[in-house]
Amino acid sequence: MTDALPTSEGFVPPSRFAVPGRIAVSNRAAATWQRATVLEIRAETPAVSTFRLKVPEWQGHLPGQHLMLRLTAEDGYVAQRHYSIASAPDGSGEIELTLDHVPGGEVSGHLHTVARVGDTVEVRGPLSGFFAWPGDRPALLLGAGSGVVPLMSMVRHHRAAGLDLPLRLVVSARTRQDLIYAAEYAEETTAVLTRTEGRLNAAHLAPFLGADGQPEGGWEAYVCGSNGFAEHASRLLVAGGQPVDRIRIERFG
Amino acid sequence: MSRYTDFAPTRGFTGRARAADRDPRLPPGQYDARDGWPVLSAEVTPQLTAADWTFRVDGLVTTPHTWTWDEAHALPASEYRGDIHCVTSWSKFGVRFGGVSLDAFLAAAGPLPGATHVVAYSHTGYTTNLPLADVTGGKAWIVWEYEEGPLPAEHGGPARLIVPHLYFWKSAKWVAGLRLLDHDEPGFWEQNGYHHRGDPWAEERYSGD
Numbered sequence: 001m002t003d004a005l006p007t008s009e010g011f012v013p014p015s016r017f018a019v020p021g022r023i024a025v026s027n028r029a030a031a032t033w034q035r036a037t038v039l040e041i042r043a044e045t046p047a048v049s050t051f052r053l054k055v056p057e058w059q060g061h062l063p064g065q066h067l068m069l070r071l072t073a074e075d076g077y078v079a080q081r082h083y084s085i086a087s088a089p090d091g092s093g094e095i096e097l098t099l100d101h102v103p104g105g106e107v108s109g110h111l112h113t114v115a116r117v118g119d120t121v122e123v124r125g126p127l128s129g130f131f132a133w134p135g136d137r138p139a140l141l142l143g144a145g146s147g148v149v150p151l152m153s154m155v156r157h158h159r160a161a162g163l164d165l166p167l168r169l170v171v172s173a174r175t176r177q178d179l180i181y182a183a184e185y186a187e188e189t190t191a192v193l194t195r196t197e198g199r200l201n202a203a204h205l206a207p208f209l210g211a212d213g214q215p216e217g218g219w220e221a222y223v224c225g226s227n228g229f230a231e232h233a234s235r236l237l238v239a240g241g242q243p244v245d246r247i248r249i250e251r252f253g
Numbered sequence: 254m255s256r257y258t259d260f261a262p263t264r265g266f267t268g269r270a271r272a273a274d275r276d277p278r279l280p281p282g283q284y285d286a287r288d289g290w291p292v293l294s295a296e297v298t299p300q301l302t303a304a305d306w307t308f309r310v311d312g313l314v315t316t317p318h319t320w321t322w323d324e325a326h327a328l329p330a331s332e333y334r335g336d337i338h339c340v341t342s343w344s345k346f347g348v349r350f351g352g353v354s355l356d357a358f359l360a361a362a363g364p365l366p367g368a369t370h371v372v373a374y375s376h377t378g379y380t381t382n383l384p385l386a387d388v389t390g391g392k393a394w395i396v397w398e399y400e401e402g403p404l405p406a407e408h409g410g411p412a413r414l415i416v417p418h419l420y421f422w423k424s425a426k427w428v429a430g431l432r433l434l435d436h437d438e439p440g441f442w443e444q445n446g447y448h449h450r451g452d453p454w455a456e457e458r459y460s461g462d
Contacts, residue, residue, distance in 0.1 A: 010438050013429065015378035019296055025446030031461030035261055068458075071263040077275075079268055080282050082341050106268060106284065114265040121263055127459065129445045130295055227292040231407060234297045244297045245378070251293050 019245050022062075023129035029059045033070065033122045038115055039094065044180045048146060049112060050086060050098045055123060060089050062132040063153035064222065064250075067125030069097070071107055081107045084149040084224070084250070085126065088156035098180060100146045131250045133157075133222065138165050140208055140219035140242075142200070142233045144172040145180075147225030147252060152181050154222070155188065166215040168208055172200045172229065200229075202236055209240035218243070224250040278336050278346055280453035286343035292407045293341060295441075296377045299427055303411045306376070308358065308395060309430035315363035319430075322411070325395065328353040333394050333417055338453040340420040350415050351398030355388050358395065358431070368433040372440060373414050375427040380440035382449060383416060383423055385433065392418060395428060420451035420458070 040052040061067075063085075070080040087096035101112040115121075133139055133154045141151040148171050158167045169189040173179040179191055192200050207213050221242050223233045230251045237247055279285060303322045311317035320328075331354040338344045364385065371388060374380045387393070397404050397412045404410035409426025416423045422442045443449050448457040456462060 011372045011374070011380070011432050011434070013374035013378050013380055015374075015376060015429070019378070021441070021445040025460070027446070027459070027461035030446050030459040071266040071268070072261055073266050073268045074262045077268045078282065079266075079284065080342055110263070110266050115263075119264050120261060122261055124459075127446055128442075130442075227407065230292075231298060238297060247297050249295055249297065251291070 019130075019248060021129040022132045022134060025127065025129045026059060029125060030127055031124065032057075033124050034058070035120050036123045038117050038119045038121070040117060041115065044098060045178055047101050047178075048098060048180050049101070050096050051111060051115070052087075052094060052096050053121070053123070054094050056093055058093050058095060059126075060091065061085055061095070061126035062134055063088060063157040064131040064133045064150045065126035065128060066131075066150065066250075067095075067097075067123045067127055069107065070122040070124075071110055072122070079106050082127070084153070086149045086152055088153055088160045090160065098146065098149045098152075131222065131224070131248050133220070135161060135163050135165070137220045138215040138217065139167045140221045141167070141169045142172075142205075142221065142223045142225075142237070143169070144200070144225035144229040144233070145178075145252075147223075147229065147250070148180055150224055150250065151222060152184070155184075158188075166219075170200065170204055170208075172225075200233060200236065202240060205236055205240050209237070209242060218246060221247045222250075223247060225252065227251045276346070279344055280338055281456050282458075283338055283342055283344040283453065286345050289343070290345060290408065291339065291341070291343055293339065293422075294407070294426060296379060298407050299377050301376055301406070301411060301427055303397075306411045306427075308412070308428060310358050310362035310433070311430065312371075312433035313365040313368035313435060314359075314433055315365060316361065318358075318362050320358070325353060325358075325412070326397075328357045331357070331394060332398075333396070333415060335417055337415075337417050337421055337424075340422055340447065340451065340458050344453075349398075349400050350394060350396035350404075352394050352396030352412065354391060355393040355395060355414070355431075356391060359389060362433075364433055367435045370434045370437045372432045372434060372438055373423075373425040374429055374432070374440075375425050376429045377427055379425055379427070381423050381425050382438050382440045382443055383419070384437070384450070387419060387423075387450070388416060388431075392416065418452070420448075420453055422447065423451050
């Protein structure tokens with residue numbers, strides 16, 4: 001043996017890129033399916049709606065977490081998908097999901113075209129501690145399309161909890177009409193409308209990066225959207241000086 | 254399997270694919286991604302060239318060893334043709350990956366009798382844990398080809414691990430090495446709530462499944 005044996009602290013790979021999880025996840029909540037009742041359905045844009053669910057046994061979540069939603073047919077056939085939680089944690093036993101109507105989508109198609117108030121679905125979660133934002137560090141949020149959903153949970157939490165640490169949201173959408181939650185944005189948000197002003201670029205991020213734009217201790221960056229957006233936005237962040245080990249990415253595959 | 258006690262059909266849901274004509278290659282709870290190949294990395298895609306890439310096997314082995322790109326390519330070529338399954342519920346059928354069987358690397362390093370588990374780690378710092386038995390005996394590969402071309406960077410190129418009989422988060426992208434241990438040690442997603450083993454046919458998705 002030429003190598004030291006692994007220590008009790010565990011193996012740490014020789015890399016500066018490693019990004020740790022933010023929170024421990026409840027095994028019980030992650031493993032248990034719960035019945036949820038649709039309380040409200042409201043349109044956000046022509047292709048996107050928010051579904052408010054009553055989940056009586058919901059243990060709470062942190063902004064950025066997601067859940068798995070399951071639909072079951074009469075003959076036992078099931079379909080399940082991951083969705084980000086849009087609402088802030090508020091202890092109400094109610095949560096909101098905001099879903100794109102994916103053309104031909106088996107689950108989103110059902111929810112958008114068949115589901116109505118009073119229906120039940122099943123959920124398990126919250127899941128994953130990686131993209132969670134406990135509200136403990138300045139956050140720079142970059143989202144596109146429905147990638148803004150988990151980021152909006154963070155913005156809503158920031159407001160509801162009266163946090164005063166810095167939080168900025170840069171949200172990209174094709175047009176104003178496609179901008180989810182448009183009426184809720186305030187001065188923390190920069191909206192980039194790509195049809196008129198083009199793709200998100202370095203100039204959009206410049207005010208937040210570099211010596212002048214950084215809060216004390218720097219940003220924790222959260223990027224969410226399609227893989228194309230995630231690749232592009234994360235490269236802009238790195239080029240602007242954001243450390244790679246302070247970038248968390250959630251890609252909608 | 255997940256614990257649930259009552260069967261709760263969703264009003265009006267029939268499903269796009271009927272249970273009766275469900276493809277037998279599809280594990281429970283999965284759907285066929287067809288031509289798509291979603292990317293689900295949690296980290297920034299590294300700009301890693303073949304010349305920068307190395308692969309190391311160490312820990313409980315007789316001969317820790319690091320291979321360069323050219324040295325790894327000098328090992329006997331091997332390929333995987335078959336299906337892959339992601340915990341986020343997509344599966345992809347009949348893909349081809351070309352590279353070298355992990356057995357070839359392990360044979361050179363010589364696992365010690367006490368080795369029971371491995372931590373696979375990436376050039377990004379990503380980690381995932383696996384029982385040694387799940388990566389030996391022709392069940393795992395280091396690959397640099399997808400179909401007939403080079404493995405794309407966003408899918409782990411220049412080279413990744415593939416362990417196709419487990420959920421794909423076990424198949425570490427941008428793989429940098431394997432450390433053999435005498436105990437199980439949760440990796441990145443396992444610390445974030447995912448199952449330690451990840452068998453798609455047993456639906457081992459989350460810790461507690």
